[in-house]
Amino acid sequence: MQTTNENISYGGRQLVLTHDSEACKCEMKFSVFLPPQAETKPCPVLYYLSGLTCSHANVTEKGEFRRAAAEHGIIIVCPDTSPRGEGVADEDVYFFGSGAGFYVDATEAPFSENYNMYSYVTKELPALIAKEFNADMSRQSITGHSMGGHGAMVCALNNPDTYKSVSAFAPICAPSGTDWGNNAFTKYLGSDENIWRSYDTVALIEDGNKVPEIFVDQGTSDEFLETGIRVNLLEAACKEKGIKLTLRMQEGYDHSYYFISSFMADHIAWHAKRLG
Amino acid sequence: MQTTNENISYGGRQLVLTHDSEACKCEMKFSVFLPPQAETKPCPVLYYLSGLTCSHANVTEKGEFRRAAAEHGIIIVCPDTSPRGEGVADEDVYFFGSGAGFYVDATEAPFSENYNMYSYVTKELPALIAKEFNADMSRQSITGHSMGGHGAMVCALNNPDTYKSVSAFAPICAPSGTDWGNNAFTKYLGSDENIWRSYDTVALIEDGNKVPEIFVDQGTSDEFLETGIRVNLLEAACKEKGIKLTLRMQEGYDHSYYFISSFMADHIAWHAKRLG
Numbered sequence: 001m002q003t004t005n006e007n008i009s010y011g012g013r014q015l016v017l018t019h020d021s022e023a024c025k026c027e028m029k030f031s032v033f034l035p036p037q038a039e040t041k042p043c044p045v046l047y048y049l050s051g052l053t054c055s056h057a058n059v060t061e062k063g064e065f066r067r068a069a070a071e072h073g074i075i076i077v078c079p080d081t082s083p084r085g086e087g088v089a090d091e092d093v094y095f096f097g098s099g100a101g102f103y104v105d106a107t108e109a110p111f112s113e114n115y116n117m118y119s120y121v122t123k124e125l126p127a128l129i130a131k132e133f134n135a136d137m138s139r140q141s142i143t144g145h146s147m148g149g150h151g152a153m154v155c156a157l158n159n160p161d162t163y164k165s166v167s168a169f170a171p172i173c174a175p176s177g178t179d180w181g182n183n184a185f186t187k188y189l190g191s192d193e194n195i196w197r198s199y200d201t202v203a204l205i206e207d208g209n210k211v212p213e214i215f216v217d218q219g220t221s222d223e224f225l226e227t228g229i230r231v232n233l234l235e236a237a238c239k240e241k242g243i244k245l246t247l248r249m250q251e252g253y254d255h256s257y258y259f260i261s262s263f264m265a266d267h268i269a270w271h272a273k274r275l276g
Numbered sequence: 277m278q279t280t281n282e283n284i285s286y287g288g289r290q291l292v293l294t295h296d297s298e299a300c301k302c303e304m305k306f307s308v309f310l311p312p313q314a315e316t317k318p319c320p321v322l323y324y325l326s327g328l329t330c331s332h333a334n335v336t337e338k339g340e341f342r343r344a345a346a347e348h349g350i351i352i353v354c355p356d357t358s359p360r361g362e363g364v365a366d367e368d369v370y371f372f373g374s375g376a377g378f379y380v381d382a383t384e385a386p387f388s389e390n391y392n393m394y395s396y397v398t399k400e401l402p403a404l405i406a407k408e409f410n411a412d413m414s415r416q417s418i419t420g421h422s423m424g425g426h427g428a429m430v431c432a433l434n435n436p437d438t439y440k441s442v443s444a445f446a447p448i449c450a451p452s453g454t455d456w457g458n459n460a461f462t463k464y465l466g467s468d469e470n471i472w473r474s475y476d477t478v479a480l481i482e483d484g485n486k487v488p489e490i491f492v493d494q495g496t497s498d499e500f501l502e503t504g505i506r507v508n509l510l511e512a513a514c515k516e517k518g519i520k521l522t523l524r525m526q527e528g529y530d531h532s533y534y535f536i537s538s539f540m541a542d543h544i545a546w547h548a549k550r551l552g
Binding site for chain 2: 007008009010014066067251252253254256258259265
């Protein structure tokens with residue numbers, strides 16, 4: 001693992017790191033914020049999964065998470081959204097391939113070679129964090145935005161004992177049935193829609209997967225609300241299956257980091273409470 | 277004036293605007309954050325002047341000023357660092373021309389045609405803000421980073437009745453005598469170094485210009501501290517002339533927005549107190 005950037009911020013250390021990934025068979029880049037408390041004691045970890053087109057950099061520069069992370073003593077880990085680079089299969093669109101791994105383990109060639117973001121995020125990256133930093137791995141939580149909100153909820157619903165809590169900003173709630181999701185799942189996972197269900201939040205909940213609660217912020221002026229996000233389907237599934245959903249419809253907010261940053265501190269405080 | 281971007285953030289409105297500038301004789305772009313309080317009452321204004329290579333965008337995306345601005349009810353105005361565009365004289369370096377206006381009114385051809393950032397920032401832009409927004413122009417303050425910290429102090433020292441307070445992040449304190457400053461001042465202002473003095477903070481203080489106090493944050497690991505910033509000269513001049521300087525040397529911090537954002541809320545709170 002190599003540190004490519006290190007900046008002191010809010011009394012902690014903001015790092016950008018690269019490493020050769022086993023899961024993705026390419027060099028992967030991610031950022032880690034180590035709060036000042038990590039100098040002296042193991043700190044809990046919050047993963048933030050980013051949305052379509054993003055890398056670790058967007059949230060690291062524009063997410064405004066460091067103040068609250070330093071206050072609560074939480075390590076913030078921000079992975080990339082896909083494998084990248086020469087030799088990694090890709091298509092020249094923003095909603096599939098590079099920047100759009102959808103946090104699945106692909107089964108279909110040529111994508112299955114590198115596009116294993118589910119294993120990367122749930123296994124390889126946590127193992128790295130455990131090894132390299134002063135992290136208390138018994139206290140992990142996960143959040144994300146848009147495609148990354150989908151990723152966060154899918155990771156939590158499939159691994160309810162791993163994550164203490166899950167939240168999301170404007171998450172894609174039911175990718176099966178959206179243009180983005182159908183396209184990505186077909187190419188990554190093949191045409192058997194039953195296989196898609198383990199990577200679809202609403203389907204996972206319908207199929208009986210459970211977490212105690214989910215916290216979601218959603219802008220009312222989000223251009224993707226009706227066609228991509230479909231938070232109404234999440235609401236219905238949570239109600240049906242008895243999952244406590246705290247859904248805040250934020251008046252006038254859009255899908256951007258101006259929205260995310262406005263409520264980032266609330267999410268970190270919410271996770272901090274559950275991380276103990 | 278045209279609004280090119282509008283995003284709701286922290287309950288306020290983050291705008292990006294363009295207009296034809298009289299002072300700079302080209303289209304100029306700037307950002308304005310209107311806190312929620314501006315919906316119902318005139319709010320004070322804090323200008324943030326950016327550093328070399330930046331536009332309005334860097335601080336607008338990475339400065340983390342909106343939370344504190346919304347809390348204190350302050351309008352934040354972030355201009356560009358120079359005129360730009362076709363027909364605007366420029367050199368292909370980062371430290372002069374586009375992105376490097378140094379907040380002077382140039383007297384030397386060809387730069388005198390467009391490079392009038394001092395008039396733009398102290399007169400034209402405030403007039404626009406007064407006309408277009410719910411601003412209390414009797415309550416204005418100014419801050420900035422690096423070249424913009426130089427700009428903020430020069431604007432305040434030349435107009436002590438206009439600005440209620442002035443602060444800076446890692447400001448260029450005495451541009452005359454640095455490589456950047458000598459190059460820029462010679463090309464913008466000619467070779468008579470006496471003329472440079474009205475755009476040089478330390479020289480202005482030596483010549484008797486006064487403000488009641490200056491607040492500066494400076495990283496100890498800032499690569500430009502010794503050769504560009506020279507905060508020791510500001511300290512000496514303030515001591516000599518009885519200006520109260522609150523200088524915080526911030527251990528391990530560099531020159532980046534990871535530094536600026538860490539202390540932005542402190543600066544806004546400091547100005548808020550003085551803006552009343």
